[in-house]
Amino acid sequence: MQFSDRLGHSTRQNAIAALTSTLRSAGASVLNISDSNPTRHGLAPGGVLEALSSQACLDYLPDPRGLESARLVLAERFGGEADSYFLAASTSESYAWIFKLLCNPGDSVLVPRPGYPLFDSLAGLEAVRTVQYRLEYRHPGGWAIDLDELEKEAIASNAKAIVVINPNNPTGSYASISERDAIVTFCAERGIALIADEVFFPYALEASQDRPRFGGETACLTFALDGLSKLLCLPQMKLGWIRISGPPADACEAASRLELIADTYLSAGAPAMNALPALLERTEPFVSQLRERLAVNLASARAAFEGSDSPFRILRCDGGWTALLEYPRFATEEETVLGLLRDEHIAVQPGYFFDLERDGYLALSLILEPSVFAKAMSRLRRYLEAPLRLSDAHFA
Template sequence: MNGKNPLHQLLDQLTAQGTHIINLVDSNFHDNGLVPDPDLLAREAASYFTHRRYNPDPRGSIEARRAIARFYAREGITLHPDRILITASSSESYTLLFTQLADPGDRLLLPLPGYPLFEELASFAGLEPDYYPLEPDRGFRPNLSVLESLIQPTTRFILLISPNNPTGAVLGRRDLEDILELGKEYGIMIIFDEVFSSFLYGDSNACDPPSPGEPLPDPTLPSLPRPLSLDTPVPSFTINGISKLCASPDLKLSWLVVHTGGTAPAEPPQPPGTPTPKPTQGYPEDTPLRQDDFLPLDQILQRLETANDVYLNCSSLSQALLPGLLAQVHQDGGITHRIVRLLQQNRETLLTTPGIDSLLPHQPQGGIHCILAVPACQGDDEGLALDILSTLGILVHPGYLYGIDDYPALVITLLKDPAVFKPAIESLVSYLRTLGDANK
């Protein structure tokens, strides 16, 4: 039995026939020629193997966690390494939260449109998803009153993704503060997913509309309001990793930061030779979780640490490579800057393509994806994607894959060689405009 959807069945057929396909959905960094400096990785790996010694810590190696703390310190955020747990993937981080801090049958609020992964992770943990809409006329940002109306007595988590996948919207500081207050009022934990947080465009710090009388922000200075810089009145969690940040999904390293009641003070400077702190011992009590009675911070950390200790999935080699990888994130010419420049160039191409205005419900502010709305189209978006693939040889995703069902939509990636992206997007937009004119 062929489990592939019609779009990928057609893709296989055309590929077998030798048809040249332009893939505008492939978000694999390596397939698009984006890899970290191999010399950097070779040096770090050589040092690891020279001094190789297995010394597992259920939170992750102290050197790796200190490197993460330094990464945030570059943005003025103080973070104690003891608030960090290293995992093998963001999916594993979610699984720790869902299984250790919620009970089967509890609910979580997910953004829609959204990436079709979280439902599966919730299902594995026995949680039930509800969806809050991200509306184009609001810049794909949450409507607080609608979000509040969806809260149920068993709602345990609200998930926020910024920059969002696939909308490209970036949440402003007031968005984050308002939702944290909502969590405080209803006793709900907040999860912040910022895996695309370093992929911002020039106007990303304009995500907070100015209040009357406030000066407009400088649109040339991209910035991201990070939840770690805010006081968090409820247990909150930030998820990030090197899969996107350093174009290293194969190294399988993510991290989970626990923050509540303000940011923890930075770790005091450690003199050379300071021994690694011993991990917390013992299993936490199996205390039933109630919405109006959060576990204390130390018990939250202990539950997560104990579960992480069961698997110890993240390899010691990847953790040894982490300090070098994170050190290049803020360096001009490093892999992160190369990705950002490519994305910015393709975004500029997208925004200046003739006819794009009628197809773009919101200009992406960050991330690697973009939504094209095609209101003039007759029929469903899957049929449209099939027509585009068979007629133009361009692979795009229908919007329904991301939960878009209010209007026909297509999703594309900006992570593409600019020499390939420019003619492909021009051809795609021209085709959609012609189709729209024919359907008037």
Template sequence: MRVKFSDRFEYPFFPNRLFELASSAEGYVNLTISNPTTVGLPYEESLLDVFLERDNLVYRPDARGLERARRAVAEYYNRRNLSVSADDVLITAGTGDAYSYLFKMLCNAYDNVLVPQPGYPLFDHIAALELVELRKYELDYSHSRGWRIDFFDLEKKTDNRTRAIVLINPNNPTGSYVCRYEAESLARFASERGIALIVDEVFFDFCIGFVADRASFVASTDCLSFTLSGFSKILGLPQVKFSWIVTSGPSDCISEAKERLELISDTYLSASVPVQNAAPALFTAGHPIFGAIKERINENYVFLDKLFADSAVRLLRTYGGWSCVLELPRIMSEEEWTERLLLEAGVLVYPGYFFDFIREAYIVISLLPEHPVLREGIGRFVDFCKKHGIM
């Protein structure tokens, strides 16, 4: 029997060579790990107590999310002096769901959405499933100011079928925040063309050092904006599956946008009731994890910054998030760099092409590993470089 499947994306998928090598390798240090629950953070069993509530046995569905959960999200922003109402919040099971909802709402088949390059490789599959075309606008790097949006390239990629611009704030993996000037320029650009902004701020609270010039879009009124975040990152709890969309913008369009989102959400009702009931308590109980993550990423980044100062290996300036980027001498391709590091040095890193870096040679490493683990992996990397006359 031959069944015809959807042609939304090509199948079958094949594992890349680096994955195959890592699957058979032993004893390597993994510097790509991004799961906070597996890196020795101080999760307390008391976190489980927030789910022991009689109300969890009662099902009272609300397409927007339970009011207590939405109110807890609004209070999280209000504590940061960002004006958000519970009525502006819609709860989802994850940011992947949130993107899917927004692509459904904003795009007809084969409309296009602009996403940053470099950027996290999440959108290709979501866009394919929603029959949306992705167009990648470039981020440009200079050592003095870090990564900035190339507005000339953004203009070039935009046409009359562009329905949204996606921002990752701060970007993953570059760690670059959208500065206030960029935020104002983007809002003006989008408003003039009738384009929505989708702003993923899951890493927004994770500054590396002090960052003065960063702008959240959560309370923006200049254009229709949808700001995403969730417990996966801000509380280091990816397993609880609790995220949200905050709708903001001109009063004449946000009401319709919220009604349409509610209808889509009502079709799926995917967010867990026990997690929604626990949301207010989780914001408090999970705060020590947030603090531990922030302390660790800063400690690891300071170590790397000192180590690679005045080195042939350049650490690109990172302002926030859980990753950092190293620029390597172009004596071999990224593919060769990462494969030889794994096979000869016993350290696993990501090649830049996984994240659509425009040129070579870059590698991406996680700032989440415990500091001794990071030191061990970076030590192996440095020894490899010295052996080959690079450092």
């Protein structure tokens, strides 16, 4: 059979996924400390089933932008007009629609490195090429976007869009005000669209100042993405949204073209759209409770790994659901992760999953239940310290 090149890579499992499946099918209980599926960690707002019980969930009112009642509530909460919002099944689907809107096969979009690996697949499935721009880490100041490189790469690749994840996954870094201004100005001057993924926006942790959203930006054509998956820990509800803004003529043209794409799929389900107004009312208490859990887990990772002569480091984590642990490179990330799985039944994502520039990082999910997370941190430290103890003994 002949298949398209869109998947771009082998469909075989990598060694880490293969060992995890083998252990699980042998009955081992594997603790995934990079797990970002909130439904496995007791995270859900109250009242979800009640919100789904309305008779209106049984009606089918096809509207390419999604139910107006849901869009009105989004506009009230996040700003703009109801007509500037499009509802889709997820943020991932929102990306796919925007890539279809902006790119011909072979065109490029800029994405951050380190970054979430999903974007390569999302772009690949639309026959779009991702070109990376760098984020650089300086301890303890945090991550900064290499703006020179971003501009150089955008021009060289004739990029149709720049993707900014605000805050980025897994670095947790928000765009600073000056980075934001520089990117918006550059996009406006060059006629490049901005795709701002703000799904983790409310989860600020160590950010030192309030950061503005990109959503609603009027200087350049902007697509701001958000959804229930992170905002209310409801990925199973399959509801995301795009807010379009920008110079009025561009925003209007983009919206009427996006309408044709959305009309082809009509993806957002009536139950989730009808439930949205009641669900969004739960946002503030829910987000603040989850932020508390994230902060407790971040503090517990710091307590487990930091100290005046510690060889470990938890990178600055301005926001989001992930903390990055840097550890001494006695073995490659792959060897370390496979060893942790085999010996401790702990699954963890290595830094290379996210294209970190160097070896020696592990991604820790801060959404785990705090007592589970704290115990996992001490097991992890014990495991990672073992080669250090051996080498101390050797040199003693």
